[in-house]
Amino acid sequence: MEAYQYECASRDIEELARVVSDLFPEQTRFVEQPAEDGAPTLSIQWVAMRFGATAKRISMEVRFAPAVLARYRATPPRARGRSFAVLRAYVEAMLGSLEEQYAKGEAVPREVTVELGDEFA
Secondary structure, three states, rough: OOOOOEEEHHHHHOOOOOOHHOOOOOOOOEEEEEEOOOEEEEEEEEEOOOOOOOOOEEEEEEEEEEHHHHHHHOOHHHHHHHHHHHHHHHHHHHHHHHHHHHHOOOOOOOOOEEOOOOOOO
C-alpha cells in the first residue's frame, strides 16, 4: 500500500504532487480539482499532529495561473526542474508559515492557498 493517496486526472498534476509529497505525513491525499476559473488546482489534504494537542485536518490548495500551467505543460519533462524547485519552495514556505503561527500561539487555519504565477514556469 502506498503511503500517499493520489487522485489526479492529469499525469503532470500527479507528478507535481509527488514532487512535494515527502513534505507531508503519510496518508496525505493529493487531489486534482478545477478552480472557479476551470484551471486545475492541486488540493493537499492531511492531518497535522504538530499544531496542538489534537490532530487537525488541514487543506492546502495550490493554484496555477492558466497561462503558467500551459507553459509548464509545454516544457519538456527534462527541463521541469526549475518549476519543481519553485513549487517545493512555495509549499515549504507555507508550511513554515503555519509552524510560525502555531509557535506564536496563533490559530492555525484549516485551509490555506498557494498561488503560483510566472515564477513557476
